[in-house]
Amino acid sequence: MKYIYYTVVIALLGSCSFSARTTERYLREATQKSYDMIVVPGVPFTEQGWDSTMKARVYWSKYLFDKGIAKNIMYSGSAVHSPYYEGQIMALYAVAIGIPASHVFSETKAEHSTENLYYSFHKSKQLGFGSVALATDPFQAKQLRRYARVRVDESVGIIPIVFDTLRAMHPYMTDPAINYKEAYKENFVPLGSRESFWKRFRGTMGKNVDKNAYKEPVPISR
Template sequence: MKLLSIITFLSLPVFLGGCFLFAPSAQKTNRKYLQKAPYDAIIVPGVPYDGKHWSEAMRNRVQWSNYLYKKGIAKNIIYSGSAVYTEYEEAHIMALYGEALGIPKEHIFMDPRSEHSTENVYYSYRLAKKQGFQKIALATDPFQLNGMRQFIKKFELPVDLLPIVKDTLLKQDLREPTINPDAAKRPNFVSIVNRQSKWQRLRGTFGQYICWKEEDLKKKHLRKKYGDRIEN
């Protein structure tokens, strides 16, 4: 098991790098899926927050969601992310920033459950379905999006792709709005570093802890493989 862990851990950057290298460009992907706009909701995965300022990654994802909303490409935003590495729930922090940028609160939804990117996609997809949203897209930076492309394809999830286009993003007002992050603090927080080993966190990255709905495991071998993690 230890050898397998090392091999898997070392191969992850190669795998993700390959996904990025051979994937279509952000511009090409956007042109393809913008033809299907507007979307009922877009999924925006979380980024850790230090309690003071948003990181460049969080800024880009929130500002991109704001752009897509203001352009009428997305009707609603689902921010996704638990309190993973810091005590702040990533979904809640991004929702506060989104609201500060002018996105109406009634069009902002939060998934505070997800701790890994695959969970961001799946649990937000389930939240979208619960809200009755039909047309759904993942909106994040190209590297993360391309890493999730195969996950979406493998499970045949009806989630389209709207990667950040850097040239478009840089034309926006990227100043950081003021928020009060206190409401986003998770009581009794324990960092994932203190709850999971590196190997366990890697397994989470590959979606090994997702609790599935049986209807989303469309193929027999997937139902067999993940049958012990189907929830009612």
């Protein structure tokens, strides 16, 4: 009975994430292109430093930039669960590990993964960029694939992390110090204290997006 239970759990979890083979296929397809902007969803930050998820996403974006698959990178995330703008924090780390600041952007309005993609796509267009792709872990990439195609734009590319590639980079990874106070939000109130469960659930499903955000043309700014 336990064997059957664990088999079912593993199967369910596996169905929620891209397989290693699928991530490799997406990467092969991406190497045939060069995206004007890749979008990297945020991760909560604490003063102890970045966690493994944030580190993986930032280093994956660096890999894509170094390979010429991404010309620019936009890190997205508001101050959601901690008093630091996730997009700004990740941008600081990106520059600290060697991505040129002129190619690093941040978006700080998004409070859910659907909003990370929606707002970053429209901010990229607002700034005059053309092709856009989502670059994140295989689980989140699979969860957002349909949303990207149906609710954002069918042209959005998907480039999930290939963990074998990331592991090969591990000996060269560092944990740089950043001035995280630059990304601090005054008078912070966590999302769970500001919104009901159902409103947060709607946000997770992409139902709370501000469709007027990032629609007016503006000069490029970071």
